[in-house]
Amino acid sequence: MxxxxxxxxxxxxxxxxxxxxxxxxxxxxxxxxxxxxxxxxxxxxxxxxxxxxxxxxxxxxxxxxxxxxxxxxxxxxxxxxxxxxxxxxxxxxxxxxxxxxxxxxxxxxxxxxxxxxxxxxxxxxxxxxxxxxxxxxxxxxxxxxxxxxxxxxxxxxxxxxxxxxxxxxxxxxxxxxxxxxxxxxxxxxxxxxxxxxxxxxxxxxxxxxxxxxxxxxxxxxxxxxxxxxxxxxxxxxxxxxxxxxNAIEPGVAAITIGTSGAIRVVTDAPKLDPHGRLFCYYLAPHRWVVGGPVNNGGNVLRWVEDTLFSAEKAVNEGTDRSTIEMMLALAAKVPAGSHGLLMHPYLNGERAPLWEATARGAYFGLTARHSRSEMTRAALEGICFNLAHVAKMVQALTGPFTQLQATGGFTRSETWLGILADIFDTTVTIPDSMASSSLGAAILGLESLGQISNLTAVKTMIESTRQQHPNPTNVQNYQELYPIYEQLIAAYQPIFNQLSKFK
Incomplete structure (x- = not known):
C-alpha cells in the first residue's frame, strides 16, 4: 500500500x-x-x-x-x-x-x-x-x-x-x-x-x-x-x-458555494453555449466540464453580517459564538419567499449568468414589514436563484440533471441546503468529504500512477453521504417567485453600466 x-x-x-x-x-x-x-x-x-x-x-x-x-x-x-x-x-x-x-x-x-x-x-x-x-x-x-x-x-x-x-x-x-x-x-x-x-x-x-x-x-x-x-x-x-x-457521469451536476460558487456537469465531448455564457474546460480524455461560475456566494452572507449584524459581530469577536450561525437560525424562521422580498446578489459584479462586471445587487419588494431576518433569508435565496438561472442554461446545453452533488462551506447549513433543494426541486446529495478538489487531484494522481484503473473508482472512495430533500410547499412558493426574479434582471440589467459610471 x-x-x-x-x-x-x-x-x-x-x-x-x-x-x-x-x-x-x-x-x-x-x-x-x-x-x-x-x-x-x-x-x-x-x-x-x-x-x-x-x-x-x-x-x-x-x-x-x-x-x-x-x-x-x-x-x-x-x-x-x-x-x-x-x-x-x-x-x-x-x-x-x-x-x-x-x-x-x-x-x-x-x-x-x-x-x-x-x-x-x-x-x-x-x-x-x-x-x-x-x-x-x-x-x-x-x-x-x-x-x-x-x-x-x-x-x-x-x-x-x-x-x-x-x-x-x-x-x-x-x-x-x-x-x-x-x-x-x-x-x-x-x-x-x-x-x-x-x-x-x-x-x-x-x-x-x-x-x-x-x-x-x-x-x-x-x-x-x-x-x-x-x-x-x-x-x-x-x-x-x-x-x-463523483459528479463525472452524464446528468450528475456538482454545485459549489464557498466564497463564490459554480455549477458544473461533465460531458464526453466539448459542448459550447451558442451565446458564449458557459465555460467548457478539459478534465481528462473524453471528459469535459461544462458550467458557469458565479462571483456571489458566501461573500454575500458575509456582507449581510458586516452590514446588518455588525453589533453582534463586534460582541462575538474573540469568542466561540458565531454571528453567521445566529443569522442562519433567524433565516430558518422566515417562510420560503421571505414575505415577498427578493434579492439579486450581484454585490461583486457577476460572471454567469450575466457576465457583467458592472452588475449591481438589489433588494426588491422591501417594505416596513421586513426585518433583517427576511433580508438574510432573501440573500440566501438570491444566491440559490442565481445558481438556478445558471443551471437552466447548463441543462439547455447538456440535458436535464439526474443528480445534484453539493460541496463547499454552505453544506454545513441545513437551512441553506434546504433552500437550494427547494429552489431546484431536487434532492441534494452531500458527499462526506469537504475537500473535493484535493480528493479529485489525488484520484487523478492515482490513475496516473496506475494504482486505479480509471476515474470511476471515485464511486468506491466516497464512503458516506447525506441528503436534503425538497419541501413541496416551499417548492411551489419558489416556482411562483423565480419568474419574477428573472423578469427583474431583464428590467434593470441595461442600467448596470450607467450606475457603475456614477461616482
Missing amino acids: TEIIGVDVGTTSTKVVLYDQAGTAIASANHGYPLYQTEPEMAEESPAEIYDAVVAGIAEVTEKATQPVAGISFSAAMHSLILLDDQFQPLTRMLTWADNRAAAAAEQLRALPNAHDLYANTGTPLHPMTPLAKLVWLAQTKPKLHQQARWFVDIKAYLLQRLCGQLVTDYSIANATGLFNLHTFDWDPQALKLAQITATQLPQLVDTTTQLIGLNETVATKLKLSPTTPLIVGASDGCLANLGV
Missing part, C-alpha cells in the same frame, strides 16, 4: 490532504495567505507566499504518512496570471480571477466582430477574469511591464517550476486562460495576437495526468521525500471538484 498527497491551491488558502489508495483522508493541513487590494478592482496575491503555504502544507502531512508517498498531485484555482523574467522570478504578484481591472479590455474583446469565434475556439467566456483580458489590459496600460516579461504563467506552473525546474501548464488550467484552443490542444493564434504575446512565452502544454520527476533536492529534504517522488500536474480546482464528489 502507498499513500498520495492532493494539493489544492485555492484563492484564500492551500489545502493539502494525505490519502491512502482507497481515498481515505489520513491527514490534512490548511495554510492561508493575504489578498492585496490597494487600488479599486485589484485582487492580487504573492506567489512566494503561496509557495510557502504549499511547502508548509506538504511538510505537515508527510510527517503523518504511514506508508511511502507515491506522488503529489495538484489542483489550482483558474484564471491566475503572473509575469516572470528570464530567471523565472516574478515581475508582478499573481492576478487572481477576482481582479476586475481588465473590465474595459473585456468589453473591447466582446465588441470584436469575431468575438464568438474566440469563445468557440477557447470555451472561455470573454470576461476580465481571464488571463487573455488581463494581458490585453496590461499591454494597454503597462506596456513596459508587458514587454519586460519573458514568461506569462499561472500559479500552478510557477509552483511546479520552483519545485522541480520544469515549466508546464496542463490542458485544464490552460483551457481557462482564454488562450488555449480546445479543438487543437494548442495555444490559439488569434488569442495570442490579441494578447500581444507568442507561444514561446507560455509554458509547455501537457495532459492532466503528466508526471514530473526531479523534485528539488533541498525541498525534498525539507519534505522528507525522495527527489524521484512524482509530481502529477493535475487540473483546475473546478474540474477536480466534480471528480472529487
Whole structure:
C-alpha cells in the first residue's frame, strides 16, 4: 500500500490532504495567505507566499504518512496570471480571477466582430477574469511591464517550476486562460495576437495526468521525500471538484458555494453555449466540464453580517459564538419567499449568468414589514436563484440533471441546503468529504500512477453521504417567485453600466 498527497491551491488558502489508495483522508493541513487590494478592482496575491503555504502544507502531512508517498498531485484555482523574467522570478504578484481591472479590455474583446469565434475556439467566456483580458489590459496600460516579461504563467506552473525546474501548464488550467484552443490542444493564434504575446512565452502544454520527476533536492529534504517522488500536474480546482464528489457521469451536476460558487456537469465531448455564457474546460480524455461560475456566494452572507449584524459581530469577536450561525437560525424562521422580498446578489459584479462586471445587487419588494431576518433569508435565496438561472442554461446545453452533488462551506447549513433543494426541486446529495478538489487531484494522481484503473473508482472512495430533500410547499412558493426574479434582471440589467459610471 502507498499513500498520495492532493494539493489544492485555492484563492484564500492551500489545502493539502494525505490519502491512502482507497481515498481515505489520513491527514490534512490548511495554510492561508493575504489578498492585496490597494487600488479599486485589484485582487492580487504573492506567489512566494503561496509557495510557502504549499511547502508548509506538504511538510505537515508527510510527517503523518504511514506508508511511502507515491506522488503529489495538484489542483489550482483558474484564471491566475503572473509575469516572470528570464530567471523565472516574478515581475508582478499573481492576478487572481477576482481582479476586475481588465473590465474595459473585456468589453473591447466582446465588441470584436469575431468575438464568438474566440469563445468557440477557447470555451472561455470573454470576461476580465481571464488571463487573455488581463494581458490585453496590461499591454494597454503597462506596456513596459508587458514587454519586460519573458514568461506569462499561472500559479500552478510557477509552483511546479520552483519545485522541480520544469515549466508546464496542463490542458485544464490552460483551457481557462482564454488562450488555449480546445479543438487543437494548442495555444490559439488569434488569442495570442490579441494578447500581444507568442507561444514561446507560455509554458509547455501537457495532459492532466503528466508526471514530473526531479523534485528539488533541498525541498525534498525539507519534505522528507525522495527527489524521484512524482509530481502529477493535475487540473483546475473546478474540474477536480466534480471528480472529487463523483459528479463525472452524464446528468450528475456538482454545485459549489464557498466564497463564490459554480455549477458544473461533465460531458464526453466539448459542448459550447451558442451565446458564449458557459465555460467548457478539459478534465481528462473524453471528459469535459461544462458550467458557469458565479462571483456571489458566501461573500454575500458575509456582507449581510458586516452590514446588518455588525453589533453582534463586534460582541462575538474573540469568542466561540458565531454571528453567521445566529443569522442562519433567524433565516430558518422566515417562510420560503421571505414575505415577498427578493434579492439579486450581484454585490461583486457577476460572471454567469450575466457576465457583467458592472452588475449591481438589489433588494426588491422591501417594505416596513421586513426585518433583517427576511433580508438574510432573501440573500440566501438570491444566491440559490442565481445558481438556478445558471443551471437552466447548463441543462439547455447538456440535458436535464439526474443528480445534484453539493460541496463547499454552505453544506454545513441545513437551512441553506434546504433552500437550494427547494429552489431546484431536487434532492441534494452531500458527499462526506469537504475537500473535493484535493480528493479529485489525488484520484487523478492515482490513475496516473496506475494504482486505479480509471476515474470511476471515485464511486468506491466516497464512503458516506447525506441528503436534503425538497419541501413541496416551499417548492411551489419558489416556482411562483423565480419568474419574477428573472423578469427583474431583464428590467434593470441595461442600467448596470450607467450606475457603475456614477461616482
